[in-house]
Amino acid sequence: MSTIAAFYGGKSILITGATGFMGKVLMEKLFRTSPNLKVIYILVRPKADQTPQQRVFQILNSKLFEKVKEVCPDVHEKIRAISADLNQSDFAISKEDTQELLSCTNIVFHCAATVRFDDHLRHAVQLNVAATQQLLLMASQMPKLEAFIHISTAYSNCNLKHIDEVIYPCPVEPKKIIDSMEWLDDAVIDEIAPKLIGDWPNAYTFTKALGEMVVQQESRNLNIAIIRPSIVGATWQEPFPGWVDNLNGPNGIIIATGKGLLRALRATPKDVLDVVPVDIVVNLTLAVGWYMAVRRPTSMLIYHCTSGNLNPCNWGKMGPQVLATVKKFPFEKAFRRPNADFTTNTITTLYWNTVSHRAPAIIYDFCLWLTGRKPRMTKLMNRLIRSLSLVEYFIKQTWEWSTYNTEMLMSELSPEDRRVRTALT
Numbered sequence: 001m002s003t004i005a006a007f008y009g010g011k012s013i014l015i016t017g018a019t020g021f022m023g024k025v026l027m028e029k030l031f032r033t034s035p036n037l038k039v040i041y042i043l044v045r046p047k048a049d050q051t052p053q054q055r056v057f058q059i060l061n062s063k064l065f066e067k068v069k070e071v072c073p074d075v076h077e078k079i080r081a082i083s084a085d086l087n088q089s090d091f092a093i094s095k096e097d098t099q100e101l102l103s104c105t106n107i108v109f110h111c112a113a114t115v116r117f118d119d120h121l122r123h124a125v126q127l128n129v130a131a132t133q134q135l136l137l138m139a140s141q142m143p144k145l146e147a148f149i150h151i152s153t154a155y156s157n158c159n160l161k162h163i164d165e166v167i168y169p170c171p172v173e174p175k176k177i178i179d180s181m182e183w184l185d186d187a188v189i190d191e192i193a194p195k196l197i198g199d200w201p202n203a204y205t206f207t208k209a210l211g212e213m214v215v216q217q218e219s220r221n222l223n224i225a226i227i228r229p230s231i232v233g234a235t236w237q238e239p240f241p242g243w244v245d246n247l248n249g250p251n252g253i254i255i256a257t258g259k260g261l262l263r264a265l266r267a268t269p270k271d272v273l274d275v276v277p278v279d280i281v282v283n284l285t286l287a288v289g290w291y292m293a294v295r296r297p298t299s300m301l302i303y304h305c306t307s308g309n310l311n312p313c314n315w316g317k318m319g320p321q322v323l324a325t326v327k328k329f330p331f332e333k334a335f336r337r338p339n340a341d342f343t344t345n346t347i348t349t350l351y352w353n354t355v356s357h358r359a360p361a362i363i364y365d366f367c368l369w370l371t372g373r374k375p376r377m378t379k380l381m382n383r384l385i386r387s388l389s390l391v392e393y394f395i396k397q398t399w400e401w402s403t404y405n406t407e408m409l410m411s412e413l414s415p416e417d418r419r420v421r422t423a424l425t
């Protein structure tokens with residue numbers, strides 16, 4: 001049996017963001033490979049008129065958890081959904097639940113974040129910085145805590161070209177940003193946000209960098225590690241290939257390509273696109289949790305979960321593969337036959353956006369209108385074009401990430417764990 005899977009046996013684990021893309025895969029892997037774990041606490045907010053319990057029930061009954069039900073039939077007893085809202089300063093967790101979390105938790109995986117590139121700075125600071133600070137304070141009051149694993153992003157320092165597995169100082173003190181968000185009104189924040197964010201491309205990456213500084217400043221005597229995944233895509237192998245449940249990162253663009261919506265994408269074929277499957281990120285996350293708890297390194301470690309220097313994939317390879325796949329497995333109700341190509345400058349991008357994206361949508365909506373149906377394609381195409389403009393920063397340039405710590409960790413794994421967990425090489 002895997003040493004890492006055995007380690008999580010009997011453990012009480014707290015996951016934030018467990019209802020998210022990565023959190024679900026993390027939870028699934030834990031229940032499937034360590035069914036004798038004691039409990040997984042998940043902080044869940046009520047959403048779309050569903051109670052936390054109803055949301056958990058829906059997740060456990062989804063296709064992603066089919067294998068879990070076979071190996072961990074008592075999964076419903078082992079998951080504890082705790083009603084919480086990380087937007088609230090005390091997370092709006094009841095006293096009883098707080099007491100149970102503080103006295104029982106052995107491992108914390110902090111995945112929760114707002115990952116939207118266009119989020120308001122106040123909301124991004126609250127979730128990606130202040131909530132992290134609050135969770136670290138809670139963690140410092142957990143007598144049984146063995147490791148605290150913070151999920152950041154490889155793009156938290158995207159203002160640099162070469163990024164090492166270290167924490168880079170931010171130009172702004174996180175505590176001052178948190179305090180100012182408490183009394184500035186939205187109009188003032190909108191005014192100063194571009195100056196505060198500086199040479200970061202958006203509030204998301206900026207607040208993820210601030211979050212890392214908070215982890216460093218508030219680490220106290222905690223046993224902490226930070227994991228920085230690059231662009232996280234669908235599952236590669238576990239629990240089955242191709243699972244994804246949102247349109248973020250590459251997912252929305254691949255789906256838009258398959259639906260014949262996307263016909264032109266600004267990218268340079270030789271440029272490397274750093275994508276990692278979500279199950280690989282989760283495998284590294286669990287390995288880091290084990291390593292930090294068992295080997296107890298003397299300092300906080302940062303792990304890059306990137307593929308660019310281990311198994312690079314460039315646009316010239318990714319594009320044709322995506323097109324071949326969506327042609328082999330066509331999407332239902334596609335707008336057009338999938339076909340896309342790269343543009344390499346602003347002029348051709350504007351031209352193809354007009355000719356291949358906006359004009360066909362307008363014509364299609366006119367036909368819908370003529371036949372008494374509600375036009376919808378122009379709105380969707382505008383959303384896609386806006387999504388592309390927001391991710392363009394990450395597509396039109398490349399970065400170099402060192403992976404010394406990640407490779408060192410891989411060398412510490414048993415042969416069984418190395419077989420299961422390393423696929424970046």
Ligand SMILES: CCCCCCCCCCCCCCCCCC(=O)SCCNC(=O)CCNC(=O)[C@H](O)C(C)(C)COP(=O)(O)OP(=O)(O)OC[C@H]1O[C@@H](n2cnc3c(N)ncnc32)[C@H](O)[C@@H]1OP(=O)(O)O
Nearest residue numbers: 115116117153247248249250252253256319340387391394
């Ligand atoms: C030919 C080659 C092909 C190559 C394939 C490979 C592609 C690789 C692409 C690389 C991307 C790089 C990402 C960089 C990641 C950085 C690392 C991280 O940490 S990132 C961490 C992860 N973070 C991110 O990735 C953040 C990126 N995403 C965002 O910031 C926001 O989603 C948004 C601002 C882009 C769109 O906001 P907004 O406009 O408000 O849209 P909402 O979200 O609210 O959805 C509203 C409606 O629109 C619909 N819809 C949405 N998107 C698409 C789409 N692409 N399409 C179609 N439809 C789309 C959606 O269904 C919904 O419909 P309905 O429910 O109303 O019916």
Ligand SMILES: NC(=O)C1=CN([C@@H]2O[C@H](COP(=O)(O)OP(=O)(O)OC[C@H]3O[C@@H](n4cnc5c(N)ncnc54)[C@H](OP(=O)(O)O)[C@@H]3O)[C@@H](O)[C@H]2O)C=CC1
Nearest residue numbers: 017018019020021022085086087111112113153229232249
């Ligand atoms: N996806 C990617 O490409 C990458 C992601 N990452 C990092 O991985 C982590 C997980 O990302 P991902 O799974 O994609 O993100 P998702 O948006 O899928 O999940 C975010 C999670 O955070 C929770 N959350 C958000 N706001 C609150 C709140 N106010 N109270 C309680 N919970 C809240 C969400 O809960 P709810 O379901 O209620 O909304 C959800 O569970 C993030 O830290 C992100 O920065 C890093 C690199 C790349």
